[in-house]
Amino acid sequence: MGEKKISGAEALLFSLNAEGVDTLFGYPGGTIIPLYDALYVHADKMRHILTRHEQGAIHAAQGFARASGRTGVCIATSGPGATNLLTGIADAMIDSTPVVCITAQVPVNALGTDFFQEADIISMTSPVTKWNYQVTTAAEIAPAIARAFFLAGTGRPGPVVIDVTKNALVEMLDGFEYEKCKELRCYNDHPVVDTDALERAVELLNGAERPLIIFGQGIKLSGAEKQLRELSERGNIPMASTVLGLSAVPSDHPNFVGMVGMHGNVAPNRMTQQADVILAVGMRFSDRVTGKIGEYARQARLIHVDIDASELGRIITPEIAILGDAAEALAAMKRTIEARDRAAWFATAAEQHAIEYREVISKDLKPTKERVTMGEVIDGVARATGGDAIVVTDVGQHQMEAARYSRFARTRSLITSGGLGTMGYGLPAAIGAKIALPNRQVVLFCGDGGLQMTIQELGTILEWKVGVKIVLLNNSFLGMVRQWQQLFFERRYSSTPMTNPDFQKIADAYEMPHRRVERREDLAPAIEEMLSTPGAYFLEVKVDEEDCVFPMIPGGAALNDIMFNESL
């Protein structure tokens, strides 16, 4: 760029531009004013979405990243601005979401003095970031941003915090140069896949009577959707997904047998226990997936593919550990995979699915009781959108029902807080997803509890006219906690009933078209109206206060111990 003098804040903006960033989510404050001043001057180069809370900014950045695959960026001021990001940073860490958070910091000579709005954000974020770095001079800004994007987006993605002291924002630099970071000697972004291990893995799969592929979000992060499908098709191997893996394979793919885990489908959970070989790809054997670990997949010889070496053998020691990129590993395995007749094995899936349909699905989707079920609403939206919408959820009962009853035609179409289970995630994440992909229909399912944790982001929707469709499944309870109290604490509903405001009035105050549905016959027309109304829409559905999500494998139980209803 020439010899013109620029400030550190301008260098920061130009660095972000150099990484292809055109949208920031953030919230100003005293220390970060120089950056906001640069944003004002260079408004043509960067769009800043003012959220109503820093937590909203980071969840929006997460939603942006999860929908688009691009690294999300949020900015916050020092002290409380920065600490308000923490929950989202921890969420992004456990769910491998690429986000870069830029926090302002007090001037370098004031560090450690309990200066106004000083918080030691480097120490606080170290356990929940892939990398963090404090910039104290303007000259460091460009190289730090380059490293931040390299680390956030490559290998197993994750959050990076760049903490910039105020003096670095105002210092002047002679011109601007930017060089992208492509490698670091202390970080391996692209491990070479062990071809011997791949051969042994294929041999194991080719010899298997009852193989099962269990895939996680790693498929989406790697862009391995096609390779996964091809391996499954060519080898005639059933595939099951974790919550975060959902939508990587179309829901109606004949080899797709459903979601594993605590509220997963019966077929893949049972098949996990019966499989003789399991190929686990881009998943981490979360306790919500495995249940009691000692009883998990006892008959299976295990192949685990992951790009994060620390996941291999962390929970379960696989017979074959393959370190590397999922797309590369699956593509290589496809070449020598052999098709086998597995009619009986696929029949197991069908049989188990029939049991689940009889015991659970039919009751959820064709209930005989008066109140609408969460399942009906989600199924209704899935039908009306043809599975083409991006489904965003908050956390709780509606989340599990959304995972169970949504249908997905395209990848990256489910955005949900998996590992951390962050209530309040949904609304801002949906905003971020819609801003990333304005041409996609984005439907948020949330509960009355979670919505109220970040409900102020309705203001962001109002200001930016973000066309998010909000479906509030209102049971006037913190439903999932209530379900556990019902099942395991003898219905002692301690602090789970909610006295709620009139959400219709709130939607009205934010100038959002809205409707409340209490009767089944009003549901389909309301969904139709929501989807056909341009822009944002607020649909509240009153659902039964004491509905539970089934099937359920209680915490700590083995996968075999599936509860179909309250009594079992």
Added chain:
Amino acid sequence: MENNREYIISAFTENHPGILFRVASVFLRRKINIESFKVSDSPVRGISLFTIVVEIDESMARVLVQQINRIVGVLKSNYYTAEGRLSQEVALFKVRKAILRGDTFEQISRKHPLRLLQMNGGASRTGNNDGYLVLRKSGYKEEIDALRDELKERGLLMELSRSGSIILHRETVEETMDGIL
């Protein structure tokens, strides 16, 4: 727990701020108490060597090393059992001069090969008038422990400062980090 034994965890890292914090956090997160923790220069400029001693079982040692290797800035972490490693400690003992007779000192130093550090800019043993002497002992952890116990028993020990385990690796740094550096 019953399979716990002493493991030495080593890590070669970039000499950057914040890495010590992240390495220590790996132990704190699992509430593992650290017996000794040492960071110093490695033979390669700009690269630090961590040597950490913990009482854990092997599966935990493996997980901890995986987690340390995951830290951006760590070049290579490994774990070892103490056996068969050249793992040594250095300790400085502050000893009461008044009750340390020459023959006692001879006895102790015969049993526990040690070195008397000259104090006060080259003053002799008798020339030290602060009322104490400083002894230096290097050796295996157990040897340091034995000298400590002996001095304590004889009522001689005033203070003790020890380095924690320092290890000479069989491989060179370059071999350990083949393909990384």
